[in-house]
Structure formats: structure tokens, C-alpha cells
Amino acid sequence: MQADHPSRRLFELLGMRKPVVQAPMAGVSTPAMAAAVSATGALGSLGLGAMQAEQAREAIRATRRLCDAPFNVNVFCHAPARRDPAVEKAWLRWLAPRFAEFGASAPAQLREIYASFVDDRRMLDMLLAERPAVVSFHFGLPGAPAIAALQAAGIRLMASVTDVREAELAVRAGVDVLVAQGIEAGGHRGVFDPGEPDQGLGVLALTRLLVRRFALPVIAAGGIMDGAGVAAVQALGAQAAQLGTAFVACPESAADPAYRAALLSEQALHTTLSAAISGRPARGLLNRMARLGQAADRPAIPAYPLAYDSAKALHTAAKARGEAGYGAQWAGQAAALARSLPAAQLVEQLERERLQALADLA
Amino acid sequence: MQADHPSRRLFELLGMRKPVVQAPMAGVSTPAMAAAVSATGALGSLGLGAMQAEQAREAIRATRRLCDAPFNVNVFCHAPARRDPAVEKAWLRWLAPRFAEFGASAPAQLREIYASFVDDRRMLDMLLAERPAVVSFHFGLPGAPAIAALQAAGIRLMASVTDVREAELAVRAGVDVLVAQGIEAGGHRGVFDPGEPDQGLGVLALTRLLVRRFALPVIAAGGIMDGAGVAAVQALGAQAAQLGTAFVACPESAADPAYRAALLSEQALHTTLSAAISGRPARGLLNRMARLGQAADRPAIPAYPLAYDSAKALHTAAKARGEAGYGAQWAGQAAALARSLPAAQLVEQLERERLQALADLA
Numbered sequence: 001m002q003a004d005h006p007s008r009r010l011f012e013l014l015g016m017r018k019p020v021v022q023a024p025m026a027g028v029s030t031p032a033m034a035a036a037v038s039a040t041g042a043l044g045s046l047g048l049g050a051m052q053a054e055q056a057r058e059a060i061r062a063t064r065r066l067c068d069a070p071f072n073v074n075v076f077c078h079a080p081a082r083r084d085p086a087v088e089k090a091w092l093r094w095l096a097p098r099f100a101e102f103g104a105s106a107p108a109q110l111r112e113i114y115a116s117f118v119d120d121r122r123m124l125d126m127l128l129a130e131r132p133a134v135v136s137f138h139f140g141l142p143g144a145p146a147i148a149a150l151q152a153a154g155i156r157l158m159a160s161v162t163d164v165r166e167a168e169l170a171v172r173a174g175v176d177v178l179v180a181q182g183i184e185a186g187g188h189r190g191v192f193d194p195g196e197p198d199q200g201l202g203v204l205a206l207t208r209l210l211v212r213r214f215a216l217p218v219i220a221a222g223g224i225m226d227g228a229g230v231a232a233v234q235a236l237g238a239q240a241a242q243l244g245t246a247f248v249a250c251p252e253s254a255a256d257p258a259y260r261a262a263l264l265s266e267q268a269l270h271t272t273l274s275a276a277i278s279g280r281p282a283r284g285l286l287n288r289m290a291r292l293g294q295a296a297d298r299p300a301i302p303a304y305p306l307a308y309d310s311a312k313a314l315h316t317a318a319k320a321r322g323e324a325g326y327g328a329q330w331a332g333q334a335a336a337l338a339r340s341l342p343a344a345q346l347v348e349q350l351e352r353e354r355l356q357a358l359a360d361l362a
Numbered sequence: 363m364q365a366d367h368p369s370r371r372l373f374e375l376l377g378m379r380k381p382v383v384q385a386p387m388a389g390v391s392t393p394a395m396a397a398a399v400s401a402t403g404a405l406g407s408l409g410l411g412a413m414q415a416e417q418a419r420e421a422i423r424a425t426r427r428l429c430d431a432p433f434n435v436n437v438f439c440h441a442p443a444r445r446d447p448a449v450e451k452a453w454l455r456w457l458a459p460r461f462a463e464f465g466a467s468a469p470a471q472l473r474e475i476y477a478s479f480v481d482d483r484r485m486l487d488m489l490l491a492e493r494p495a496v497v498s499f500h501f502g503l504p505g506a507p508a509i510a511a512l513q514a515a516g517i518r519l520m521a522s523v524t525d526v527r528e529a530e531l532a533v534r535a536g537v538d539v540l541v542a543q544g545i546e547a548g549g550h551r552g553v554f555d556p557g558e559p560d561q562g563l564g565v566l567a568l569t570r571l572l573v574r575r576f577a578l579p580v581i582a583a584g585g586i587m588d589g590a591g592v593a594a595v596q597a598l599g600a601q602a603a604q605l606g607t608a609f610v611a612c613p614e615s616a617a618d619p620a621y622r623a624a625l626l627s628e629q630a631l632h633t634t635l636s637a638a639i640s641g642r643p644a645r646g647l648l649n650r651m652a653r654l655g656q657a658a659d660r661p662a663i664p665a666y667p668l669a670y671d672s673a674k675a676l677h678t679a680a681k682a683r684g685e686a687g688y689g690a691q692w693a694g695q696a697a698a699l700a701r702s703l704p705a706a707q708l709v710e711q712l713e714r715e716r717l718q719a720l721a722d723l724a
Contacts, residue, residue: 164698182564182566183545183564184566184567197634199632199633199695200545200562201546201585201695202545202546202565202566202584202585203564204544204546204564204584204585204586204591204594204595204696205584205694205695206695208587208588208590208696208699209696209699211590212699222564222566223564223567223570224566226570228570228573228597228599229566229570231597232566232594232595232597233566233594234597234723235593235594235596235597235719235720235723236594237590237719270561272559332567333561333562333563333564333567333568334566334570336526336571337574358723358724361593361596361720361723362720
């Protein structure tokens with residue numbers, strides 16, 4: 001790579017050699033996946049959003065045992081759930097007949113199954129002790145003291161943003177890299193405040209708005225499935241592309257067989273944003289759970305992650321009776337281009353395709 | 363350009379030399395704009411959706427007097443409005459206090475102010491007589507006899523599509539070029555059936571899905587404002603980019619001063635899709651009219667183009683009292699990157715930026 005190549009700054013910051021980030025997919029990415037990706041010179045990631053500090057420490061250590069390249073760990077920075085007993089009760093009452101279909105009962109009450117990093121002191125202490133090369137934030141930002149402590153530990157910081165205002169907040173907080181998450185992206189929308197109107201910016205518009213307005217390196221995310229997509233966001237001035245759905249069907253993924261099969265079928269042509277699964281808008285395949293969220297008689301959805309507790313219970317009950325369509329089958333808008341390759345091979349393939357796309361353009 | 367350059371096929375089909383299409387913006391584009399753009403070797407367009415056949419003939423002839431290069435004319439192929447007197451009456455009753463604010467009265471009833479090309483025989487006959495080089499369809503496709511007649515007249519056909527299923531219909535109908543309209547795009551969503559759920563595909567995902575699935579040339583549209591955006595969609599395999607918002611503030615545009623000023627202000631950072639202006643979802647600046655569409659007590663919106671009749675009347679009444687925020691100020695998601703340059707200079711600037719983006723990538 002030339003000394004003045006536009007990706008160079010990001011590459012030096014994060015210790016990368018390829019303009020690809022494997023998205024941190026809580027529940028799907030694994031130490032084996034992150035290590036395989038990072039070993040190629042791309043950036044692998046672990047999603048810690050569904051883990052407690054000790055599990056997260058184990059995942060980081062497991063990844064390190066498999067590779068010595070830098071990798072990224074992602075934490076969720078949502079506002080802790082505001083409890084609303086009436087909403088939760090109505091929700092569980094509405095779900096009861098669905099549980100009954102599978103010979104199960106809805107939980108008696110909802111639990112806040114995942115702590116937010118914004119008030120998880122043990123997770124912060126663990127990160128300061130383990131010092132992963134990169135920590136990325138989703139759903140917002142932690143407080144200034146946590147950011148200062150992570151920086152002082154030599155950790156590089158990235159923040160997922162969905163519009164210019166969120167990017168301004170991230171820049172002001174001192175992160176090193178912006179992850180521009182387009183509306184196309186699978187999984188949870190990273191919007192900071194789900195109570196505000198979502199601008200729904202596509203990745204092309206968002207990336208260009210951020211690159212033109214801010215000096216920080218930008219990683220573009222959303223709907224990118226092949227090397228042509230990576231080349232495209234580089235043309236927009238992004239220094240790398242972040243791909244999630246592209247890695248879901250890799251053998252290193254924790255996705256269950258039904259999720260993989262759905263992703264590799266015609267079902268992948270239809271994704272939708274739904275808050276009914278977790279309590280926060282997230283894009284996934286239009287499966288039974290997503291359709292349930294579209295029901296005309298659906299009551300208000302409990303806040304994240306309360307709704308997730310009931311969705312996971314319903315998925316477990318349905319799956320025990322052979323119905324896999326109630327799972328969180330996150331998928332981006334171009335999921336129909338998914339393929340099943342070992343993660344390292346996928347990265348190499350993306351790089352070949354990217355170079356081919358650039359050669360075609362020259 | 364090399365003989366095997368990927369844009370060559372499109373260029374030969376449409377007589378272009380630059381990978382840029384100026385979007386056909388009914389009410390905004392003008393013969394002067396289309397001619398200025400086509401004279402550069404890009405493709406200029408006229409939006410005929412708001413014209414009757416004789417006005418459209420005049421616009422085509424006026425464009426020809428200004429340049430002899432090929433240009434595109436766009437027609438709206440919506441299903442003719444289904445009248446619903448109760449909905450229309452409730453709508454006008456709800457709008458009445460807004461008219462009163464400006465010392466005006468709401469119209470007594472709504473008129474179908476624009477005919478659909480699907481049953482406008484005079485428009486078809488005019489096109490067959492005038493033979494513009496290219497005709498493009500929005501909101502769907504005309505019937506097979508109209509398509510066959512246009513093809514027999516040597517006219518190239520393009521169809522705006524928003525998902526794979528619409529693209530399949532367009533390919534089967536025999537169009538020459540697909541215009542991939544992403545959710546980012548300003549103006550009317552081209553969805554064929556507004557009663558069906560809108561997939562809301564971003565331009566990156568949509569373009570890649572179409573390029574990988576169909577052999578036809580693809581023109582990508584939505585949120586593209588500069589040459590880096592043009593290069594990006596070329597990397598995706600699109601043969602050209604279509605830009606609308608980028609041309610709104612050109613001196614050749616019919617946009618009024620308030621619309622231009624809003625587009626070049628911080629207001630451009632917020633766009634929204636609203637059906638309240640015309641009866642069909644369309645993206646524009648979040649102005650007073652768009653906010654009105656978000657009101658909690660808003661009744662059902664009359665079908666396109668019935669609602670447009672009332673919105674235009676309200677805009678006229680408001681503007682007469684100095685309030686410009688009720689106009690149709692269409693704008694795409696990256697509108698904040700708009701600039702005001704003569705159309706030909708803008709095309710040259712886009713080309714310089716595109717070549718710079720490619721050079722940066724090489």
C-alpha cells in the first residue's frame with residue numbers, strides 16, 4: 001500500500017492490512033471467527049453485548065489463544081431499560097397464546113437480561129485489564145470517564161453512528177473511528193435514542209455526509225456483501241467496510257442451522273426492521289417473529305432488552321417443537337448475496353473481488 | 363473509453379458519453395436543464411408527469427431547439443386514483459383550518475390533476491410522433507401494447523424499480539435499462555404498488571442485487587450528490603448514476619427561491635418520506651407540509667394525485683402570505699451536499715470528482 005493511500009491512517013490506528021471489518025454480532029460471532037478474520041489482516045470482532053464481564057473476558061482470551069493480531073470488541077451503550085409494569089404485563093398477556101401453541105407458558109415477568117456498558121463497572125474493569133486493541137460502541141456512548149480510561153489504556157475506540165448529529169457527539173467524545181451504519185444493516189439499529197425520529201439514512205448518503213464533514217476515518221456498514229461493495233464504500237471515502245450478514249453462514253459462526261438455511265434461501269430477499277424481538281429496532285429476515293411484530297393488535301413493546309427476554313423464551317419453546325421461525329435471524333438488505341465460506345477464505349475472496357472491481361473501473 | 367468498459371453498453375444504447383443522468387424531476391427540471399446536461403454527453407431528462415400531451419410536446423421541442431443530443435422523458439405509470447368521497451371529504455375538512463390560517467378556503471373537492479400514462483392515449487401518440495431518444499417509467503409500467511409501440515418507434519426504455527420483484531416485471535416487459543431507486547432518493551418512491559409493504563432498499567444493496575441478478579444495464583439513483591458517489595455506484599456495477607437533488611439548485615431549475623434556499627441551508631440535513639403531499643410516499647425536506655403529514659390526528663390520505671391537488675392549493679395560499687414551507691421541496695438523503703452551479707458546470711465537476719475518486723482508489 002502506498003504511503004498516502006487513504007486507508008493508511010485507519011490501518012495504522014487499528015493494525016489492519018485489509019479494508020474489511022467483520023461486524024461484532026452478539027450471539028453469532030465467535031472467538032474462532034474473530035481470530036480467523038484478524039489473522040488475514042482484516043479486523044475481526046467479538047460482540048460482548050449479550051455477555052457478562054467474566055464471559056467476555058473468556059471470549060477475549062479464547063480469541064487471543066487463536067491469533068495474535070488485533071481485534072475489536074463491541075459493547076452496547078443503551079440507556080438502561082425503563083420498567084413499565086403495565087406495558088410488560090400486556091405484552092406477556094398478548095404473547096401467551098403464541099407460547100400455548102408450542103405447549104409452553106409465557107414467562108411470569110420480564111428480566112433485564114443484558115446490562116448496558118454505561119453502568120457495567122465490571123465490564124469496564126475487565127476491558128482495562130485485558131486491553132483488547134479496539135473497543136467499539138453501539139446504541140450510543142459511555143460516559144467521559146470510561147472513554148478516558150479506555151484511551152489511557154491504549155485502546156482505540158470506534159462508535160457506530162446513524163446520522164450527522166450522532167457523529168458529532170462521537171467526535172466530541174473523542175472516539176478514533178466512526179462506523180457509519182446505514183439503514184441497510186442487519187441487526188440492531190445503532191441509533192442513540194430510539195425515542196427520536198430515525199432518519200433512516202442509507203449507507204451511501206451517510207458515508208458521504210460523514211466523510212465530507214469530519215476528519216476521522218469512517219468505516220461503512222450496511223448491505224455490503226461482496227468485494228464490489230467494499231470498493232464502492234472506498235470510493236465514497238470510507239477507509240474500510242464492515243460486513244456482518246456476509247459472515248453469518250461461515251462455519252465459525254454460532255448461527256443455528258435454521259438461520260443459516262433461511263439466509264441461503266429465497267427468504268433472504270425479504271428483511272424488515274422490527275422492535276418486537278428485542279425492544280429496539282433491528283433488521284432481520286421476515287420470519288414468524290418479525291411478522292408477529294407487524295400484527296395489527298400488537299400492544300406497545302417493552303423497552304430493550306426486556307422484550308428480548310420474552311422473544312428468546314418463545315424461540316426456545318417453538319424450536320423445541322420444530323419451529324425455527326421465532327429466532328432472531330438478523331440479516332441486512334442484501335442478505336440474498338450471502339454465501340457459506342470459512343471466514344478467512346471469505347476475506348480473501350472479498351479482497352479478490354474488491355481488486356477486480358477496482359480494475360474494472362480503472 | 364476502452365472498448366470493454368462496463369459503461370459502454372449503456373452509453374451505446376442511450377447515446378451518452380458520461381455516466382451521469384440528470385433525474386427527470388416533474389416541476390423542477392426544464393428544457394434548459396435537460397439540454398445543458400445532454401450537451402455535455404451526460405443524459406438530461408424531462409419529467410412529463412405533471413403535463414398534458416401538448417405541454418409535453420412543447421417541452422420536448424423546446425429541448426430539441428437547445429441541443430441535438432439524446433435526452434430522456436419520464437412518464438408516471440400509477441394506477442389511476444380510486445376515488446373515495448368519504449376519505450376526500452374528511453381530508454379537506456382536516457385541512458380547512460390550515461387554509462384558514464392563510465385567509466383561504468380548502469377546495470370544495472379534489473381533482474385528479476395528472477393523468478396516468480397507462481391510460482393517456484394522447485401522451486403515447488405524442489411520444490410516438492416526437493420520438494425522444496429515451497422514455498422512462500415511474501410508479502410501474504405501461505401495458506404491453508404501449509411498450510411495443512415505443513420500441514417499434516426506436517425509443518429506448520428505462521424503468522425505475524425499488525426491489526428485485528419490480529425489476530423482474532420490468533425485465534419481462536422488455537425495458538432496456540433498470541433505474542435502481544434507493545430509499546435515499548428525493549421525490550416520489552417509484553414503488554409499483556403503494557398498497558404493498560415497501561422494502562425500503564438502500565441504493566447500495568439494491569444496485570448490487572440487480573447487477574448480480576440481471577443482465578440489463580443498471581443506473582443507480584438515491585443520495586448521490588458528487589463524483590465520489592458516481593464512482594461508488596460504478597464500483598457496484600451500475601453503468602451510470604442518476605442525480606436529482608444535485609440539480610435542484612442549478613440556475614436552469616424551476617425550483618422557487620425558497621426551495622433553493624432551504625436546500626442550501628441546515629434544513630437539508632433532515633428529509634422525510636411523506637405521502638401527505640401527493641398521496642404517494644415521496645422524500646423531501648422536513649418542512650411544514652411534511653410535518654403536517656406527521657400530525658397524530660391526520661386522517662387517511664386521498665390517493666395520488668388527489669392529495670396533490672389540496673397540497674398545491676395550500677402551498678399557493680401559504681406562499682401568498684409569505685410562508686414557503688408548504689411546498690413540495692423534494693430532496694434526497696444527502697441533500698446537505700447540494701450546491702448551486704449551472705447544470706453543465708455541475709456535470710463537468712461531477713466528472714472531475716469521479717476521476718479523482720478513482721485515482722485515489724487506484
